[in-house]
Amino acid sequence: MERLMQMLSDYNVLAAFWTTIQLTVYGAIGALVLGTIVAVMRVSPVAVFSRAAALWTNVILYTPLTLIAFFFAFGVLIKMNIRLLPEPPATLLDQHFAMGVVAIAVYHSSLVAEALRSGINTVPLGQAEAARALGLGFGQSLREVILPQAFRGAIAPLGSTLIALCKNTTVVATISVTEAAALMKSMIEFYSDLIVPIFVIMVTGFVILTLPLGMFFTWWSKRAAVLR
Amino acid sequence: MTRSTTWALAASAAAFALTLSACGGSAAAPGTDTTAGGDAAPSGPIRIGIKYDQPGLGLQEGTNFTGFDVEVATYVAGELGYPEDQIEFIQAPSPQRETMLEGDQVDLIFATYSITDTRKERISFAGPYFIAGQDLLVRADDTSITGPETLTGKRLCSVAGSTPAENVKKEHPDVELIEYDTYSLCVSALDSGAVDALTTDNVILAGYAAQPQWEGKFRVVGNPFSTERYGVGVPKGETERCEAVNAALEKMIEDGAWQTALDETVGRSGFEPDDRNPPSVDEDCA
Numbered sequence: 001m002e003r004l005m006q007m008l009s010d011y012n013v014l015a016a017f018w019t020t021i022q023l024t025v026y027g028a029i030g031a032l033v034l035g036t037i038v039a040v041m042r043v044s045p046v047a048v049f050s051r052a053a054a055l056w057t058n059v060i061l062y063t064p065l066t067l068i069a070f071f072f073a074f075g076v077l078i079k080m081n082i083r084l085l086p087e088p089p090a091t092l093l094d095q096h097f098a099m100g101v102v103a104i105a106v107y108h109s110s111l112v113a114e115a116l117r118s119g120i121n122t123v124p125l126g127q128a129e130a131a132r133a134l135g136l137g138f139g140q141s142l143r144e145v146i147l148p149q150a151f152r153g154a155i156a157p158l159g160s161t162l163i164a165l166c167k168n169t170t171v172v173a174t175i176s177v178t179e180a181a182a183l184m185k186s187m188i189e190f191y192s193d194l195i196v197p198i199f200v201i202m203v204t205g206f207v208i209l210t211l212p213l214g215m216f217f218t219w220w221s222k223r224a225a226v227l228r
Numbered sequence: 229m230t231r232s233t234t235w236a237l238a239a240s241a242a243a244f245a246l247t248l249s250a251c252g253g254s255a256a257a258p259g260t261d262t263t264a265g266g267d268a269a270p271s272g273p274i275r276i277g278i279k280y281d282q283p284g285l286g287l288q289e290g291t292n293f294t295g296f297d298v299e300v301a302t303y304v305a306g307e308l309g310y311p312e313d314q315i316e317f318i319q320a321p322s323p324q325r326e327t328m329l330e331g332d333q334v335d336l337i338f339a340t341y342s343i344t345d346t347r348k349e350r351i352s353f354a355g356p357y358f359i360a361g362q363d364l365l366v367r368a369d370d371t372s373i374t375g376p377e378t379l380t381g382k383r384l385c386s387v388a389g390s391t392p393a394e395n396v397k398k399e400h401p402d403v404e405l406i407e408y409d410t411y412s413l414c415v416s417a418l419d420s421g422a423v424d425a426l427t428t429d430n431v432i433l434a435g436y437a438a439q440p441q442w443e444g445k446f447r448v449v450g451n452p453f454s455t456e457r458y459g460v461g462v463p464k465g466e467t468e469r470c471e472a473v474n475a476a477l478e479k480m481i482e483d484g485a486w487q488t489a490l491d492e493t494v495g496r497s498g499f500e501p502d503d504r505n506p507p508s509v510d511e512d513c514a
Binding site (some may be wrong): 074077078079081091092093096117174175176178182184185186187188189190191192193201 | 322349389394406416420
């Protein structure tokens with residue numbers, strides 16, 4: 001017990017989970033924006049757009065996140081020396097954090113795009129035809145008729161994607177972002193006798209983050225579902 | 229279910245099983261074919277945990293293993309009565325070493341394994357067979373870094389969750405520490421100029437500097453600022469085997485095989501161990 005308190009005073013578990021939360025929030029916003037663009041391109045009548053979106057989705061979806069994170073940290077940041085944040089005040093560690101967010105956003109954009117596409121497919125064809133009959137163009141009918149219904153139908157899969165994203169943030173521990181998984185590695189190195197408590201702390205942390213998310217999205221998807 | 233989907237399912241299940249067995253194969257395969265000629269050895273091969281990814285110390289190259297740890301392990305196994313074809317090397321990643329010994333997955337571990345009191349609560353140590361110290365690796369033309377106190381404002385790289393990284397965090401909080409998951413990534417970042425120095429035990433740094441692709445590009449500063457006593461991990465309570473390992477290590481240092489092994493591995497980078505080596509083998513196998 002004494003060693004456990006010692007460990008908790010040596011390592012700031014809350015700060016590490018705060019980094020996890022930041023990665024989740026920024027990554028999710030990026031993934032949602034990027035994924036929506038890709039989904040819209042995917043269903044657009046312009047062949048170039050829909051093929052480019054299909055290629056993006058399929059390439060990203062079948063590439064491991066580890067590899068994408070590695071590409072952004074080493075390919076883009078270290079080798080090509082592209083910095084996303086103004087330096088100073090940003091440090092090299094901040095640049096790694098930014099690349100971690102980009103990697104998470106890019107990877108999950110493919111999942112968001114697929115979730116949205118499934119949402120779009122739940123909207124009956126008649127809705128699009130009615131919109132067209134009213135004289136709405138592609139953009140207008142998408143914005144006013146299709147997407148609002150598609151998002152409501154896609155809430156459940158988007159929720160699962162967000163939970164997966166939260167857990168996947170652990171991958172960026174490999175590119176110098178000190179979030180929960182990186183902290184766990186440090187704690188195991190110096191307190192290997194406390195490996196079970198460390199495991200319990202980490203599992204509890206992630207359950208606290210993801211379980212309410214899951215419950216909220218289940219509730220929301222039922223509430224928002226378009227009854228047909 | 230139609231006939232064709234049944235076949236497709238069976239095929240994908242088979243493919244999945246193949247993938248699984250391919251993953252596990254590297255560790256399990258070497259031990260299975262040694263049963264026939266095993267009459268000389270005391271019941272089966274000896275299982276030795278080593279690093280697979282540490283150039284100069286324990287490195288897998290195809291089906292061969294090279295490095296100082298591997299040389300010492302082979303010598304000690306020979307003294308214990310296991311010829312080379314009776315040794316089964318198993319990968320022992322740092323965070324799993326104690327667990328592997330406790331779970332009887334390996335008999336001995338030679339894997340840059342620092343002797344610490346925390347670890348001694350779970351396992352026993354023989355040795356030490358090398359005294360390393362935390363040091364810095366810098367670009368060969370960089371003379372501004374002479375030790376940890378000259379790192380202020382510099383970017384330092386190490387492996388996330390490793391002892392050297394934590395030491396730096398505690399003692400030099402003003403240094404910007406980049407933590408990747410392997411040292412080879414740090415070496416690559418050092419080469420491209422993104423970081424200014426790389427820190428871990430001097431002998432490990434020397435192993436990277438000795439790799440053919442980096443030859444002449446880096447140098448070890450040579451100002452070790454910690455003491456890491458590398459020991460042989462033995463399951464707790466196996467005092468007899470532990471003492472036999474100690475005797476083998478002493479013999480190896482005495483008859484010069486230790487020096488030869490060192491010269492032929494990490495020594496090729498021009499690295500010379502400090503005067504704490506060769507160490508006196510003084511662990512009591514408790």
